[in-house]
Amino acid sequence: STDSDIYLYDLATKKARNLCKPEGYKAPEVDVTKSLRNQKVNHQEGDMQVGYDQNPQFSPDGKYLTWVSMEHDGYESDLKRLCLYELATGKKSYVVNSDNLETDVNEYCWAPDSKSIFLTACWHATVRIYQVGLDRVVKQVTDDSWNDYGSLAVLNNKQLLASRQSMLNADDLYVITLAKKEKKAEVKAITDENGHIFSQLATPTVQQRWVKTTDGKQELVWIVLPPHFDANKKYPTLLFCEGGPQSPVSQFWSYRWNFYIMAAKGYVVVAPNRRGLPGFGKAWNEEVSRDWSGQCMRDYLSAIDDAATNLPFVDRDRLGAVGASFGGFSVYYLAGHHDKRFKCFISHDGAFNLESMYTDTEEAWFSNWEYDDAYWNKDKSEAARRTYENSPHRFVDKWDTPILCIHGEKDYRINANQGFGAFNAARMRGIPAELLIYPDENHWVLKPQNGVLWQRTYFNWLDRWLKK
Structure with a gap:
């Protein structure tokens, strides 16, 4: 409750x-x-x-x-x-x-x-x-x-x-x-x-873009460009997948998911306000519940496809997808449904097996509302059946792209077994994969030195696959 x-x-x-x-x-x-x-x-x-x-x-x-x-x-x-x-x-x-x-x-x-x-x-x-x-x-x-x-x-x-x-x-x-x-x-x-720090740094550029979705609506997408941006160059590009699932991709500053740093490392960032985010009306916000693998996923792909097609500086051969929590779930789902768009993935604290998560999480009300039913109910709703049938773990046979999994062992919202499962599945499939486990972190990374390790691991992985 x-x-x-x-x-x-x-x-x-x-x-x-x-x-x-x-x-x-x-x-x-x-x-x-x-x-x-x-x-x-x-x-x-x-x-x-x-x-x-x-x-x-x-x-x-x-x-x-x-x-x-x-x-x-x-x-x-x-x-x-x-x-x-x-x-x-x-x-x-x-x-x-x-x-x-x-x-x-x-x-x-x-x-x-x-x-x-x-x-x-x-x-x-x-x-x-x-x-x-x-x-x-x-x-x-x-x-x-x-x-x-x-x-x-x-x-x-x-x-x-x-x-x-x-963001700046x-x-x-x-x-x-x-x-x-x-x-x-x-x-x-x-x-x-x-100010004494920012004054020493070259500043990225943030742009706002409205993208047409597959159902004919308009989606606000933030585009973050590297410092000293050159429109004649091609840049590796990241699709940022928001968590929540209902948290806004607003003008937030984060010491982990930091678009300033990503751009400063030479990446273009595509950050869509997909279906299921507040700030665009009640109906838009609620359209993710009971439909995790539906329109919100198509909205992600609309955003990255628009960037790869219409922004000449986006290198469509060097695309990555990254995200945490529901964003991590999104990465695991896209790993089995991206039609070779992406060259690498990073999932932090993501849900991999929704049946397992249903009974693993400390937020039982959350799974009930979002999925509709326990997975064992014989009279489960159509939305519940669709949710479980589209759990990312069911599509590992289609995984073909390097993936980094990050998780905290004190995360009781989405347990660390979700990260273990995804990592092991990738390795058993013969896919390059790495696992970063924090024994002392929960659903966030709160300790400064752990944050430094997070950033180092994150960019080492991206550079390995997107800057060849």
């Missing part, structure tokens, strides 16, 4: 009251071997919230309480709405939901006058700052520049403090001075933490 609740605790009476469900609420029984999507828990009448509720904040005047709320039990990537609770009356409403902002509410904070709320949300692959009044009117505060804002706080009636990053810059702090009427806010940096 993903069901969590917000409680109001009275310091005088020392009693707690559940604000998400009525008194005496008893959850319906569920079949834990099936998705909660169509079970009674997600189809009840009355005033109750059965999804993931988190981050409660009082308004400065003490009249309201807000929190981020998901609608459905069992769906960890459900739309994050902003619930407004009036303390005097107990009235509950949604100041932000799909009606006025069709993307997730990330961080938020109250304005000092308690009449509005500031929040960050991703739209078209950038994380912007918005302001919403109690009348539910949403106003975009920052402009459409290619940046991601976070760590939001109020300084005073006219100014906010936030962090900002992009690590986090710094900024003061955002609010503008009147329809103008966008003034944004001023107050730190330059890594």
Whole structure:
């Protein structure tokens, strides 16, 4: 279950009251071997919230309480709405939901006058700052520049403090001075933490490209070009496969999946916002669930095929595909379905055998929602049957391309046996393969020296197969 609740605790009476469900609420029984999507828990009448509720904040005047709320039990990537609770009356409403902002509410904070709320949300692959009044009117505060804002706080009636990053810059702090009427806010940096390092480096170039998908829609793709880029040259190129599966390919800065470093090493990066990512509407975001091997995979191939065909500097004979988590699953799947597009693969913490993962993961609700059914259910849905039949391990007989597998042994989300299995399968097929195992890392690589080893191994593998 993903069901969590917000409680109001009275310091005088020392009693707690559940604000998400009525008194005496008893959850319906569920079949834990099936998705909660169509079970009674997600189809009840009355005033109750059965999804993931988190981050409660009082308004400065003490009249309201807000929190981020998901609608459905069992769906960890459900739309994050902003619930407004009036303390005097107990009235509950949604100041932000799909009606006025069709993307997730990330961080938020109250304005000092308690009449509005500031929040960050991703739209078209950038994380912007918005302001919403109690009348539910949403106003975009920052402009459409290619940046991601976070760590939001109020300084005073006219100014906010936030962090900002992009694919070309690590986090710094900024003061955002609010503008009147329809103008966008003034944004001023107050730190330059890594300026002395960046000033010594040649900078890559980031471009935005819209690509037509196989079903006639438009997909936003980031193209990152190496420093000192020469359009007359041909460059080895990487398809970046995002994890999540529902995490945006926004203007993020990472100390592992770092596009700046990849470009600086001489690679063009193709990073698509494929089906199943937030920031393009609720329907686009949800289209990956129960269809891991479907349209999202075709979206990946649309992005790399467009680059290889229409960007003359992309060397179609030196393409690689890389990714972690769901991106790692994507790499394992593409390894059996790429029609010789790619010359090498790298999968980090990827799901290889979905039947095994169903019972191996600590996030049982995740597998249930995404796959629909336990693999042993005789009455499993068509989506579940399709999911298991398209598990990457079933297509190893078609693997023909060198692959590097990376995994952490403390990863309980996607267990290290998935990486062991993929590596062994490749080696038994006679395919060049390497395995990097971290005994002391989980689903991420958090220790600095492990990160250095990760980067060294990652680029040694790419250089070996894409720079001959």
